[in-house]
Amino acid sequence: xxxxxxxxxxxxxxxxxxxxALENVNLxxxxxxxxxxxxxxxxxxxxxxxxxxxLERHDAGTITFDGEELYASGVSLTRIRRxxxxxxxxxxxxxxxxxxxxxxxxxxxxxxISDAQARExxxxxxxxxxxxxxxxxxxxxxxxxxxxxxxxxRALCMEPRAMLFDEPTSxxxxxxxxEVLDVMTDLAESGMTMICVTHEMGFAxxxxxxxxxxxxxxxxxxxxxxEFFANPQTERAAAFLQKLLHL
Amino acid sequence: xxxxxxVFWSALFSAAYLKGALITLSLTVIGHATAIVVSLPMxxxxxxxxxxxxxxxxxxxxxxxAVPQLxxxxxxxxxxxxxxxxxREPWFNPFLAAWLALSLNEAAYQVEINRSxxxxxxxxxxxxxxxxxLTYTDVFRFIVxxxxxxIAIAPTVNExxxxxxxxxxxxxxxxxxxxxxxxxEVARTFQFSEYYLxxxxxxxxxxxxxxxxxxxxxxxxxxxxxxxxxxxxxxx
Ligand SMILES: Nc1ncnc2c1ncn2[C@@H]1O[C@H](COP(=O)(O)OP(=O)(O)O)[C@@H](O)[C@H]1O
Ligand SMILES: [Mg+2]
Numbered sequence: 001x002x003x004x005x006x007x008x009x010x011x012x013x014x015x016x017x018x019x020x021a022l023e024n025v026n027l028x029x030x031x032x033x034x035x036x037x038x039x040x041x042x043x044x045x046x047x048x049x050x051x052x053x054x055l056e057r058h059d060a061g062t063i064t065f066d067g068e069e070l071y072a073s074g075v076s077l078t079r080i081r082r083x084x085x086x087x088x089x090x091x092x093x094x095x096x097x098x099x100x101x102x103x104x105x106x107x108x109x110x111x112x113i114s115d116a117q118a119r120e121x122x123x124x125x126x127x128x129x130x131x132x133x134x135x136x137x138x139x140x141x142x143x144x145x146x147x148x149x150x151x152x153x154r155a156l157c158m159e160p161r162a163m164l165f166d167e168p169t170s171x172x173x174x175x176x177x178x179e180v181l182d183v184m185t186d187l188a189e190s191g192m193t194m195i196c197v198t199h200e201m202g203f204a205x206x207x208x209x210x211x212x213x214x215x216x217x218x219x220x221x222x223x224x225x226x227e228f229f230a231n232p233q234t235e236r237a238a239a240f241l242q243k244l245l246h247l
Numbered sequence: 248x249x250x251x252x253x254v255f256w257s258a259l260f261s262a263a264y265l266k267g268a269l270i271t272l273s274l275t276v277i278g279h280a281t282a283i284v285v286s287l288p289m290x291x292x293x294x295x296x297x298x299x300x301x302x303x304x305x306x307x308x309x310x311x312x313a314v315p316q317l318x319x320x321x322x323x324x325x326x327x328x329x330x331x332x333x334x335r336e337p338w339f340n341p342f343l344a345a346w347l348a349l350s351l352n353e354a355a356y357q358v359e360i361n362r363s364x365x366x367x368x369x370x371x372x373x374x375x376x377x378x379x380x381l382t383y384t385d386v387f388r389f390i391v392x393x394x395x396x397x398i399a400i401a402p403t404v405n406e407x408x409x410x411x412x413x414x415x416x417x418x419x420x421x422x423x424x425x426x427x428x429x430x431x432e433v434a435r436t437f438q439f440s441e442y443y444l445x446x447x448x449x450x451x452x453x454x455x456x457x458x459x460x461x462x463x464x465x466x467x468x469x470x471x472x473x474x475x476x477x478x479x480x481x482x483x
Contacts, residue, residue: 081380088374094376095394105379109385
């Protein structure tokens, strides 16, 4: 692909005290690309995702979004976050707000749109994740799969230019994984730029342009999904895939 | 000595008692409201990372939890005017002194309630708000505070009831609250049971009303049947 990357991670290091969670991480994601990130637990996948939207601050290297460098003077992190949606493993819906209120809070507070506009937009996205009929319920009244679909709709209500997913299905009961992956696949087909941390290999094969394998804070390899699953380049990736198959 | 029903009823409906109860109630409401306003930023500071501010706040809590309310009341009323001339002026009355003393004291207790309520809100909530591009102020106002407030309701009402009773100590600085009024009447007539019973009824009514309000507020704040998110499956 040509042109500038939408998201660019350059030589990034992240420490937690003495511990190095990310070491020399490089990743460029272009508009419309879908990246699947996988790797063993503790390999730094969440840390990478959280550094990209500034939930964690990296210690060395640079991260840019649409040409704007995070933490550079004059660059507002809050404004960048409004263009980058994030979906968490534990959904993190706001339990004191109804599904609809979860979806309209941020657009109303940050985009200066009216309540009516925000509601209309929210209904549109809730419909898109097939959960419009639950709009007036509270998160605690929904199943895990439903909650995660609401979380996706809530992020989409900001009309972001990219979406980050951090193991969106790993807290779900198995029978609910499909409904969330379907929504994500639909989103991918609509052209959204996506970085997904997931171990759902079927999803990776269907959707990913590239699979990134991380281990011990570094990116060990980046390949096309078919290539990655058939011929992992590193021993660690091969061992990781072996384990995943025998789960 | 016979129980004089007549005396009891007239005490119960006397202007002095009613006024005393109103002073008790307003001192409690104003004092506790002040304490909450003071203790909220203090709780944020104590949960925060600014070391100097944290040390100052914990010093405050330490001192004001250690000082007996009686001593604090007497200090503010009698000793403070010695150090600070403006407190010598006529506007500084027992009500203001009691308000100042009890707010300072109550803030030290309320701060612990606020703190643990704020802490009980999952970190993911703030992260989700920040990730949506909300400002820190909005995250606090719309996400963290409402959830912490629900947790804080019950212990806060408990504190309020305790404070309501503590206001009776203000009789030592001659504030005409309910207990002072009662003691004046008893000293005048030696009819203990009639006047004590009337006072007791005022306290009971005030406390029971508060508890009823607490129930209603708590019901209004219980947003979902099953409570917290992630009802099905948690983090692995
Ligand atoms: N806030 C933190 N403080 C200290 N260590 C952390 C923190 N967050 C993550 N880590 C450590 O960083 C490493 C990478 O964590 P993480 O990015 O969550 O891994 P993954 O998402 O791949 O499982 C782990 O060893 C984890 O213990
Ligand atoms: Mg993780």
